[in-house]
Amino acid sequence: MKNKILYIWAITIVIILSSIIILQGKISNNTEKSISDKIIAFEKIDKIIESKDNITNKTTDDVAIAEKEIPIINKNIKEKQTIFVCPVPKKEYEDMWLLNIGQDTGLSDTTYIPKDLEKISSTYSARTNICLTTSALENLKIMLNAAKKDGYTIKVTSAFRTFEYQTGLLKIAKDNGNLDANLSISKPGYSEHQLGTAVDLSGLSINFSGADNAFNGTKEAEWLEEHASDYGFIESYPKDKSDITGYIYEPWHYRYIGRENAKLIKEKEQTISEFLTK
Ligand SMILES: [Zn+2]
Structure with missing residues (x-):
């Protein structure tokens, strides 16, 4: 009899353990996004329940009401989360990051889009949904972290621009x-913005106002003048x-031109176009 009870216990434990393993597998198979959606949805449910007056315990009714809201909440989340993706080239272009571009020299192909654009996070950007090439972004982050360490908060206000965007900008x-x-x-x-390596920067002292003459003479602008070339800008x-x-x-x-090049340009006190006109 004792053995039988022990046997039943053992089976029960095995079943419980297997269920946990299967459940964990299912959870890890879910995407990060769907988990975060659910967390948001459940946080909202909690809020709906909390907001109900004079209810100290979650009653079945409240849960039912909250559950009715789930499809609506999920729909709203879906609509809000139209995930931004940086532009991707539709054909293969020659890499133009070192092009001597200026008033008289344009891109040979105006549809140019660099192949490795990445979104700049809000830590480094005062605007949403703007992109920079991988190497420019990597160095930008290091530069802005260094500025922050010195006490200056600098952020990007403009980065990659498509041909169409630039057309609109000039027209406006x-x-x-x-x-x-x-x-x-x-x-x-x-x-230069179409190269995906140029940025407009601004500082906290002028509330990250973009392409603003007020940036001139600020501590952030002075910091950049002194240090940007160390990071290739x-x-x-x-x-x-x-x-x-x-x-x-x-x-x-500022334009990212590579650390070695930037060092030479600064030493020679040249402009980028002078440096690139060899
Ligand atoms: Zn600019």
Whole structure:
């Protein structure tokens, strides 16, 4: 009899253990997203239940009400989570990251999109859904972390722009009466931003206002002028170089050109276009 009871216990334990293993397997098979969706959904359910007046215990009714909400919540989550993906080239392009691009030299193919664009996270970007090439982004993160360590919060306000986006940008500026817009906004197909390696930066001291002359002279701008080249970034349109660059002074606009190149450019006090015109 005793043996029989022991035997039943053993079987029960085996069944429980197997169920746990199977359940864990199922959970790990779920995607990260569906788990987070569920967590959000359940957090919302908790809130719905909590918000019900004078209810200290979760009654069956509350759970039923909450469960009715699940499909609605899930639908809302789905709608809100239209996941942003950086543009991907539809054909193969030659890598143009070292192209000497300027007022007179544009991309040979205006549809150009770099092949390795990555989204910049909110830690480093003041705007959502903007992208940079992998190597530029890696170095940008290291640079902005170093700035933060020195006490300056700097973020990206603009990065990769498609040909179409640039077209729209210039049109808006001109429509708003800025007839000299070409001096600060590149013609479509002529923008360093389309290379996926250029960024506009701003600082906390001016509330991350983008492409803003107020950035000039801020501690963040000074920090960048001193240190950006250590991380491979060079100011594309420096002060007093408009005759060479063709653009007004833009203390916010930096281009990733590689650490070795940046070091040489800084040493020689050249502009990027002078350096690339060999
Ligand atoms: Zn720019």
